[in-house]
Amino acid sequence: xxxxxxxxxxxxxxxxxxxxxxxxxxxxxxxxxxxxxxxxxxxxxxxxxxxxxxxxxxxxxxxxxxxxxxxxxxxxxxxxxxxxxxxxxxxxxxxxxxxxxxxxxxxxxxxxxxxxxxxxxxxxxxxxxxxxxxxxxxxxxxxxxxxxxxxxxxxxxxxxxxxxxxxxxxxxxxxxxxxxxxxxxxxxxxxxxxxxxxxxxxxxxxxxxxxxxxxxxxxxxxxxxxxxxxxxxxxxxxxxxxxxxxxxxxxxxxxxxxxxxxxxxxxxxxxxxxxxxxxxxxxxxxxxxxxxxxxxxxxxxxxxxxxxxxxxxxxxxxxxxxxxxxxxxxxxxxxxxxxxxxxxxxxxxxxxxxxxxxxxxxxxxxxxxxxxxxxxxxxxxxxxxxxxxxxxxxxxxxxxxxxxxxxxxxxxxxxxxxxxxxxxxxxxxxxxxxxxxxxxxxxxxxxxxxxxxxxxxxxxxxxxxxxxxxxxxxxxx
Numbered sequence: 001x002x003x004x005x006x007x008x009x010x011x012x013x014x015x016x017x018x019x020x021x022x023x024x025x026x027x028x029x030x031x032x033x034x035x036x037x038x039x040x041x042x043x044x045x046x047x048x049x050x051x052x053x054x055x056x057x058x059x060x061x062x063x064x065x066x067x068x069x070x071x072x073x074x075x076x077x078x079x080x081x082x083x084x085x086x087x088x089x090x091x092x093x094x095x096x097x098x099x100x101x102x103x104x105x106x107x108x109x110x111x112x113x114x115x116x117x118x119x120x121x122x123x124x125x126x127x128x129x130x131x132x133x134x135x136x137x138x139x140x141x142x143x144x145x146x147x148x149x150x151x152x153x154x155x156x157x158x159x160x161x162x163x164x165x166x167x168x169x170x171x172x173x174x175x176x177x178x179x180x181x182x183x184x185x186x187x188x189x190x191x192x193x194x195x196x197x198x199x200x201x202x203x204x205x206x207x208x209x210x211x212x213x214x215x216x217x218x219x220x221x222x223x224x225x226x227x228x229x230x231x232x233x234x235x236x237x238x239x240x241x242x243x244x245x246x247x248x249x250x251x252x253x254x255x256x257x258x259x260x261x262x263x264x265x266x267x268x269x270x271x272x273x274x275x276x277x278x279x280x281x282x283x284x285x286x287x288x289x290x291x292x293x294x295x296x297x298x299x300x301x302x303x304x305x306x307x308x309x310x311x312x313x314x315x316x317x318x319x320x321x322x323x324x325x326x327x328x329x330x331x332x333x334x335x336x337x338x339x340x341x342x343x344x345x346x347x348x349x350x351x352x353x354x355x356x357x358x359x360x361x362x363x364x365x366x367x368x369x370x371x372x373x374x375x376x377x378x379x380x381x382x383x384x385x386x387x388x389x390x391x392x393x394x395x396x397x398x399x400x401x402x403x404x405x406x407x408x409x410x411x412x413x414x415x416x417x418x419x420x421x422x423x424x425x426x427x428x429x430x431x432x433x434x435x436x437x438x439x440x441x442x443x444x445x446x447x448x449x450x451x452x453x454x455x456x457x458x459x460x461x462x463x464x465x466x467x468x469x470x471x472x473x474x475x476x477x
Contacts, residue, residue, distance in 0.1 A: 023052075023107065023123045028255070030057075032118040040109035041076055044068065045123055050101040053130040055255075056093035057118040057206035063111045066090065068097055070105040077108050093202020096128050120206055122255070130255050132203055136468045137188075137250045137261040138232065140285035141358075144242040144270045146298070147216070148285050151186045151250045152258050153230030161341055164330030169344050172317045173279035176302070179223040179231065184252045186233040190215045193245035199260055208259075209251040216240045219297055226282050228345075234276070234285075236297060242268040245470075263470035264363070271406060272359030277301035280314060281352035283477035287359040289396065289404050308400045313355050320347055327426055334426040343425035350421045353413040353477040357397045360387050360411035363471060386412040386445030386474040414465050414474035415444035445474025 021037045023029055025045040044050065054066050066088040067077040077085040088095040107121065122129030133152055140148030162168055190213045191197050197214075201207050220236040233250075240246065242265055249259035272287035276299055293300050302310075321344060329340035363385065387409040390396075396403060397410060418433040425431050434440035436447070448465060465476035 026124050028120050028122045033113040042107040044105040046104040047125040051098045051124050051128045053122045053128045054095040055120045055130040055204040056202040060114050060117045065110045068107050070101045078110050093204045133258040139263045141287050142265045144266045144268050145240045147237045149235045151233040155180050156230035167330040169321050176279045187251040188235050189213050189249045193247045205251045205255050205257040208249045240265050261468050266361050275300040284356045312400045338424045346421040346424040350417045353417050358411040358475040360409050411475050412445040414476040415446050416449045448473040
């Protein structure tokens with residue numbers, strides 16, 4: 001009799017062990033109501049710092065709760081609690097828990113899983129597999145029917161600092177740099193903001209990536225090293241509607257979500273085309289006052305930008321570098337913080353900003369958007385951008401640009417770009433920026449990044465001149 005009892009207990013243990021699914025380290029397990037183990041428990045791998053993530057991949061609502069334990073004496077953690085039992089809080093479809101699991105542990109589900117409900121579970125010893133980035137997609141610019149968008153950055157470049165006596169500063173790039181050998185798999189999803197489709201869904205990568213874009217078409221998708229933050233995926237979207245608000249998300253490797261980011265297209269009469277893909281000015285990714293481009297993409301790039309503009313710019317680059325290296329760079333230090341290479345990079349960035357005027361349009365006084373629940377609306381105040389009207393009789397801000405046969409507005413450069421160059425360069429160059437009390441706002445956007453008060457200006461390095469709502473207040477290349 002005792003032998004039969006022991007045999008029954010052993011068989012029960014074997015059945016229980018077979019029913020418990022194993023969650024592999026640094027992998028994702030995709031689940032739904034049809035393929036859950038019974039009971040719905042999962043063995044967790046051992047790790048000194050284990051992060052468990054849960055991501056909802058469907059819009060069905062569920063009351064399911066997730067519990068974990070790192071105790072070897074708890075087989076089925078649940079709402080009853082107990083020693084070392086923790087609930088994974090889930091907010092807008094995403095949940096995460098980090099802890100020490102020296103001997104592994106158990107993850108258990110509590111509650112009914114509705115039909116057609118799907119979700120993912122991940123376990124990693126290198127941070128969360130599923131996450132929502134604090135970094136939003138970046139808006140380059142829009143026209144009446146186009147938008148230039150960028151993914152969050154990755155793989156930042158490394159700058160090799162020249163040294164004395166062979167202190168050679170780099171020349172401006174004449175062709176785009178070679179992209180990295182490998183990059184994340186990015187997916188862009190766009191819908192009209194008025195539909196509220198994307199923002200009402202669980203804010204997870206697997207959920208958003210399952211939605212197809214309902215607006216525009218991708219005319220160009222390529223990697224671009226826009227600034228020192230790193231490489232980005234760049235999308236040129238065409239076929240959009242004038243003066244329409246859009247919501248955009250970027251999904252990375254189907255596990256990481258960036259967004260929502262909002263933008264609005266220009267009015268139907270906006271005539272300035274976008275300039276992009278300029279290796280010597282990689283941050284120029286916006287509309288410029290030039291006639292309509294005859295290229296297939298209807299933009300200006302390194303192949304069709306007027307030579308009068310590019311040749312003059314490259315001459316300025318060369319002359320400035322020659323003047324800068326008259327100092328014994330690397331031997332005679334003019335600053336404990338800045339080098340000649342820092343000065344050159346800051347100057348190039350400023351020169352691109354002032355050499356390529358940016359067309360702009362006045363935004364509405366307020367932007368209406370929905371809260372995360374989709375039930376209430378809030379007004380997000382916007383500030384008047386640094387726009388300067390240009391009439392048909394106005395001389396172009398850059399004389400190498402042809403005169404436009406129409407009136408338009410120019411978005412002035414952020415003065416902080418000028419101030420960053422002033423801070424980075426030696427005094428003998430004589431580089432200086434105008435002061436706010438002496439009409440600096442006639443040529444720069446003042447008070448948008450640093451404060452407008454005189455004792456606040458010129459502090460720190462240039463910050464952000466735009467936000468996730470598509471507001472752009474001054475031109476920061």
